[in-house]
Amino acid sequence: MQFHTVDAFADGRFAGNPAAVAPVPEFPPVPVMQEAAHRIGLPTTAFVVPRHTAEYGIRWFTPYAEINLCGHATIASARYLFTRPENAGQDRLTFVSDNGILHAEREDDLVGIDLPAAPVTPADPPPGLLAALGVEAVACHVSSDDVLVEVASPEAVSAVRPDFGALARLPFRGHIVTAAGGADFVSRTFFPSLGVDEDQVCVTAHAKLTPYWAARLGRERLTALQLSERGGRLLVEDAGDRVRVLGTAVPRPGTGELEHIDETRGALR
Template identity: 40%
Template sequence: MQAIDFYMVDAFSQKTFGGNAAAVCPLVEWLPDATLLAMAKQHNQSETAFFVRTDSGFELRWFTTQYEINLCGHATLAAAHVIFEHLDYPHTDIRFSTRFVGELRVTRNGDWLTLDFPAWETKPVDAPPLLLESLGINGCEEVRLGRDYLVVLKDEMQVRNLRPDIHAMLPLEKMVCVTAPGEQYDFVSRFFCPGEAVAEDPVTGSAHSMLIPYWGDKLGKTTMLAKQVSARGGELRCQWNGDRVLIGGQAATYLIGKVMLR
């Protein structure tokens, strides 16, 4: 039997039951991919972060209940929180090596952790009719496409009031991010995940890799404050540095335990 430390962390929140929950498992060495996926399925969170310590930092991977993904912001924040808070890590800077997006850095300043992520470009596209139909809207300001669909609405209340048919989005074969200018924030967003265990992601760090460059260009700003207006919600401090973005947030530990593999 093998015992593995297990943490559940509410990322992008300073208190429990806010932000976005992620499972985090520190490993001594990598387990088979099939075991990592089975663990993520058992945890039944939107993502589980696994990491292994190396001589130069940490190797980091993220699994949904379906497959390994190329980038996850809130689970990276959660993993960094575990390292800083529970593993007696003495530094204020963590370097994660990843398989798909190279090196990621997380820095700590008081209670705030800042992710250093790649900036993702989006390009304008014609809106697929199914996209607007599944969102329950007749039109929008703009539709763009990067890793995910980016749908721009007129104002915050439109984003808050959406009641989408997320299952109907499955044929799009993309996640869907909806955004608008904020009332008290520079911009707000929601993020929909058809086919995943969590249909609406509460706070999506990776989506801000495309939101920050978009709104930075639109607003003529490099420093912004963002809010993901899901039911749980989360606040993000954002900075646009050319081909990189800085995404700041807080985190709170909800659960500490052991995974027993037999």
């Protein structure tokens, strides 16, 4: 199995979020994809299967679990697939997943995807959350799967040192810490329950952050920074029930290769 590594949202200042893109003629058994993602060891591996012209099936795996959506690995997949001969002249790709359809487009040297907006609802901080994050909250909001905590400044976001074990025991997929400033807004995102203590740049979190800050700042198009160790820069746009996220995607040289897949055993030899 071959794979290609792409750093999404990287620029001269930020290293971005790496993803592996594994083009396959059809999806291997789940144990094979999970073992491959574990051995590759990047935050997310996307498996892509050609369906029709400029249309692909897609599934996403962290090293420890399959997830229902990963924006940065979709952008990485689009960046790789735009270079393929079969997509010559294409500026738009469609990705079909069990969670719905995503569209990726080229805009100058950026790749953008649109995804459903995920508004958040004000809530009291759940017990143990602020202690696990080690922060004082300006506001707290929740969605169906994540919790968003606003703090006072970008410096407060940078200073967060979570207790990941405590976070993993809370009833949330992810934990978003954010503040105004730095660009239009900054954030960090933590997903220890998925085996990713800190996601370097999380697109799905920006489906929540974008409508939140667009309403607060009174503008639809915003620049965002993720203040993780590698860091990343995003351009986001609030389009009502959809959010558009754009960023760079920089392929690494060369092609990775895993050992032969024995599908009858459901494991890599």
